[in-house]
Amino acid sequence: MTTLDLIRMALRNLWRTRLRSSLTILGVVIGIGALISMVAFGSGMEKNVTDAFTNSGLFSRITVTPMKLDMNRPLESLTDTSGISVALDDDLLDKIKKMPGVSDAFGEIQQPAKVRLGDHETTLTYTGIDPEVGKTKAYQDLLAGTFLTDDTLGQAVISTDLLRRLKIRIDGEDMERAKKKDTANVYTYVHAEDLIGDTLLLSTASFNPMQMMGAMMGNQESNPLSERTSPLVIVGVREVDHDGPASRSGGDLLIPEGYAAGIPSIGFNSITEFLRKGSGGSDKYATIQVTVASPNDLTPVRKELEKMGLNVFALAEQMKDIRRAFLAVNAVLGVVGFIALIVAGLGIINTLLMSILERTREIGIMKAIGGSEGQIKGVFFGEAAVIGLVGAIGGIILGWLVTLAAGAIINMKIKEMGEAPVDLFFFPWWLILGSIGFAIGLSLIAGLYPAARAARIDPVEALRWS
Amino acid sequence: MAFIEIDHIRKIYRKATVTVPAVNDMSFAIEKGEFLAIVGKSGSGKSTLLNLLGGLDTPTTGEIRFDGSNLFAEGKDGLVKHRRHRVGMVFQSFQLIPNQTAAENIELALAFGGVTRAERKSRALELLGQVGLAERADHYPTELSGGEAQRVAIARALANDPDIILADEPTGNLDTQNGDIILNVLQDLHRQGRTIIMITHDPDMARVAQRTIRMQDGQLMDTL
Numbered sequence A: 001m002t003t004l005d006l007i008r009m010a011l012r013n014l015w016r017t018r019l020r021s022s023l024t025i026l027g028v029v030i031g032i033g034a035l036i037s038m039v040a041f042g043s044g045m046e047k048n049v050t051d052a053f054t055n056s057g058l059f060s061r062i063t064v065t066p067m068k069l070d071m072n073r074p075l076e077s078l079t080d081t082s083g084i085s086v087a088l089d090d091d092l093l094d095k096i097k098k099m100p101g102v103s104d105a106f107g108e109i110q111q112p113a114k115v116r117l118g119d120h121e122t123t124l125t126y127t128g129i130d131p132e133v134g135k136t137k138a139y140q141d142l143l144a145g146t147f148l149t150d151d152t153l154g155q156a157v158i159s160t161d162l163l164r165r166l167k168i169r170i171d172g173e174d175m176e177r178a179k180k181k182d183t184a185n186v187y188t189y190v191h192a193e194d195l196i197g198d199t200l201l202l203s204t205a206s207f208n209p210m211q212m213m214g215a216m217m218g219n220q221e222s223n224p225l226s227e228r229t230s231p232l233v234i235v236g237v238r239e240v241d242h243d244g245p246a247s248r249s250g251g252d253l254l255i256p257e258g259y260a261a262g263i264p265s266i267g268f269n270s271i272t273e274f275l276r277k278g279s280g281g282s283d284k285y286a287t288i289q290v291t292v293a294s295p296n297d298l299t300p301v302r303k304e305l306e307k308m309g310l311n312v313f314a315l316a317e318q319m320k321d322i323r324r325a326f327l328a329v330n331a332v333l334g335v336v337g338f339i340a341l342i343v344a345g346l347g348i349i350n351t352l353l354m355s356i357l358e359r360t361r362e363i364g365i366m367k368a369i370g371g372s373e374g375q376i377k378g379v380f381f382g383e384a385a386v387i388g389l390v391g392a393i394g395g396i397i398l399g400w401l402v403t404l405a406a407g408a409i410i411n412m413k414i415k416e417m418g419e420a421p422v423d424l425f426f427f428p429w430w431l432i433l434g435s436i437g438f439a440i441g442l443s444l445i446a447g448l449y450p451a452a453r454a455a456r457i458d459p460v461e462a463l464r465w466s
Numbered sequence B: 001m002a003f004i005e006i007d008h009i010r011k012i013y014r015k016a017t018v019t020v021p022a023v024n025d026m027s028f029a030i031e032k033g034e035f036l037a038i039v040g041k042s043g044s045g046k047s048t049l050l051n052l053l054g055g056l057d058t059p060t061t062g063e064i065r066f067d068g069s070n071l072f073a074e075g076k077d078g079l080v081k082h083r084r085h086r087v088g089m090v091f092q093s094f095q096l097i098p099n100q101t102a103a104e105n106i107e108l109a110l111a112f113g114g115v116t117r118a119e120r121k122s123r124a125l126e127l128l129g130q131v132g133l134a135e136r137a138d139h140y141p142t143e144l145s146g147g148e149a150q151r152v153a154i155a156r157a158l159a160n161d162p163d164i165i166l167a168d169e170p171t172g173n174l175d176t177q178n179g180d181i182i183l184n185v186l187q188d189l190h191r192q193g194r195t196i197i198m199i200t201h202d203p204d205m206a207r208v209a210q211r212t213i214r215m216q217d218g219q220l221m222d223t224l
């Protein structure tokens, strides 16, 4: 009696009662189908989120900012600058660039400003950035034009989000609906290409200590703050989704770092910097963006930077929490599928018990002609395993079809709303193999009791049946 | 030492307050190659004794020794081996598996006996040939006459070449003509050197046996 014999016998016996068998298998198919589509949905969500992060290049990125103030500490400690003695300047940037595991680092100047384009204006925080940075993954989201090309010129890369605040929307295929909704004609609709070469006016405030003196002495004409306007040529338009991972404060307006350094400004845009100014250390940059060579370098580099007394943020490390959250979501979705499978398991037990009842005499015969308890168990395990295997394969196909249909319907709605279609479901290999294994395992567990019961049948009693 | 020694064997069924001594302290011996008939009134314990000899049942007390070793000493494994290789059983109601063909019924016994898949088919046909039913190999039990079905059952009993054939009223469901055919087959097997133990109600059938024992109330009444 080989395993092959048992499987052949199982197939035969299942075929004999094909209606009952197929209903039992259908139970497993539905259970596995439910489990698979649920988990595929969870995995799909997780994949969409992680892929968005990975593609943005923010995974190998550490953002360095000056040491944060601890608002819980007593006030006098604010003047204690021992903890925040490192200034974000070129010296530090050089030092970071030379650290092992760091592939690149660049500083960003951030200042508050007012911008005007055409008839509309808004306030924002602009970022002065090295044009070389345009080569990195994080800034590959240009709709039109190029990234900054020259460190000394007044160039600007603007975001669609900034344009929206300036009452301009980028025309596209999905804009027809938006236009119809915009009955008050609030927005101007233009093509992204048409904005290239246009001039954006950047107004910054600067602080003049001499005027400050005058103002304090009662001179009405003296205003310590003066405004200066710099014209910037738009060279590129970025698609920045403010809900997405690429969204970061200061990303709406990028200008060359060298040019930004020449714009007179208040010189600080945060309390931290103000306090740091007083202690002598001077920050040239608001943040330093560090790119590590490989994901494995992330933690050591982060620790090294923290040791230097810097405040460090790495998105990749936040990802652990996101992963954990998805694990919980997948677990909940899995439990729903699992319950469906438990029901399927009960169906298997029921079918096998019924089959044993009908085949009592046959079991007696098998024992009389030399069948052992183990072999008789094997016959019923074989049937359970076949139910599980066929059910699992059917369940995978069903789950796949269900997700295909659901995905198509949902994406139709998404398209109607003017968004890009997404892959909502994802079938990782472990889900496919896992569910086959799980279905067979469950079937065998379901077969445990019926098989034991079959093996225990008294052949003398069984043969008296007729 | 005889081939088979039945030694103070007892099988007592208990249900609530009623105890039925189906086999009640029997002792006798069977020689190798003997054709033994067991007769007795209904309920005298004949089938119970045969099932004990076949290792389908276990006694309340006592031993049955084959070649000197107690059949019940090795537990379930010993009984399975005994059923598989030492005895072949034939029943009044044939006991063929209905959804399997004649050949498949025999092949199942061969499979339990450890015969490889490749050999089973030809061995089954050979066995069917021995009982004159080679051409009925692919027929299902319902497509066979009672006599034919019982010959298939005998072929199956021979599958793993046992020394002993245990037959419980093998002709009980058959007319005289078919009963004679079965009896002839059993006599052939006896001539080949097999030990035959057959229960029967029919005194004519018992006549072909070398020895007949009569049972009453679970006990050995007399030997004819």
Ligand SMILES: Nc1ncnc2c1ncn2[C@@H]1O[C@H](COP(=O)(O)OP(=O)(O)OP(=O)(O)O)[C@@H](O)[C@H]1O
Binding pocket: B013, B014, B015, B020, B021, B022, B040, B041, B042, B043, B044, B045, B046, B047, B048, B049
């Ligand atoms: N499981 C059981 N529980 C209780 N009593 C039983 C059981 N099996 C058999 N008996 C009893 O044991 C006795 C012997 O039965 P057995 O079947 O051995 O008789 P038999 O001689 O083969 O009869 P028959 O010629 O009718 O086949 C009977 O009285 C029967 O009722």
Ligand SMILES: [Mg+2]
Binding pocket: B046, B047, B048, B168
């Ligand atoms: Mg009987």
